[in-house]
Every structure is written in C-alpha cells, then in structure tokens.
Amino acid sequence: MFVCAVCRHEKSREDNVEKVFHVDGRYVLVRGIPSTVCARCGEPVFTRETTERTRALIRSGAAPAESTRMDTLDFAS
Numbered sequence: 001m002f003v004c005a006v007c008r009h010e011k012s013r014e015d016n017v018e019k020v021f022h023v024d025g026r027y028v029l030v031r032g033i034p035s036t037v038c039a040r041c042g043e044p045v046f047t048r049e050t051t052e053r054t055r056a057l058i059r060s061g062a063a064p065a066e067s068t069r070m071d072t073l074d075f076a077s
C-alpha cells in the first residue's frame with residue numbers, strides 16, 4: 001500500500017515526472033520518468049527498475065534531447 005514518505009498521505013496516481021540529477025559534476029534533467037506520485041503533495045516514488053534504468057541512461061552518454069539554461073537560487077537563511 002502506498003504511504004507518502006513526505007506527508008503520509010495514502011492516495012497516489014501513476015504519472016510521468018521530470019527530475020534533476022547531479023552526476024559527475026553536471027546537472028541532468030530527465031523527463032518522462034514513470035512514477036507513483038502522492039496525490040496530495042506530488043512526491044514521486046520510483047520503482048527500483050526505473051531508478052536503475054534512469055541511472056544507466058544518465059551514464060550512457062546519450063545525446064541530450066535539448067539543452068537549457070537553469071537559474072540557480074540560494075535558500076535565504
């Protein structure tokens with residue numbers, strides 16, 4: 001049964017999400033990752049297989065579908 005690790009909500013939906021990874025000193029956005037998403041807060045959960053396939057994709061050196069500039073903000077303390 002689904003229980004969200006962030007907000008403990010118990011309802012979820014299947015959806016494709018995007019996520020930024022920091023690997024070997026570079027940031028990579030991976031789009032269209034299948035996941036189970038918390039219906040309340042949107043926290044995604046990936047299966048072990050999906051996580052392994054995502055890591056393999058990032059390390060494969062595949063040509064990016066596109067490149068984009070990313071703004072960076074520091075959390076004000």
Ligand SMILES: [Zn+2]
Nearest residue numbers: 004007038041
């Ligand atoms: Zn949640």
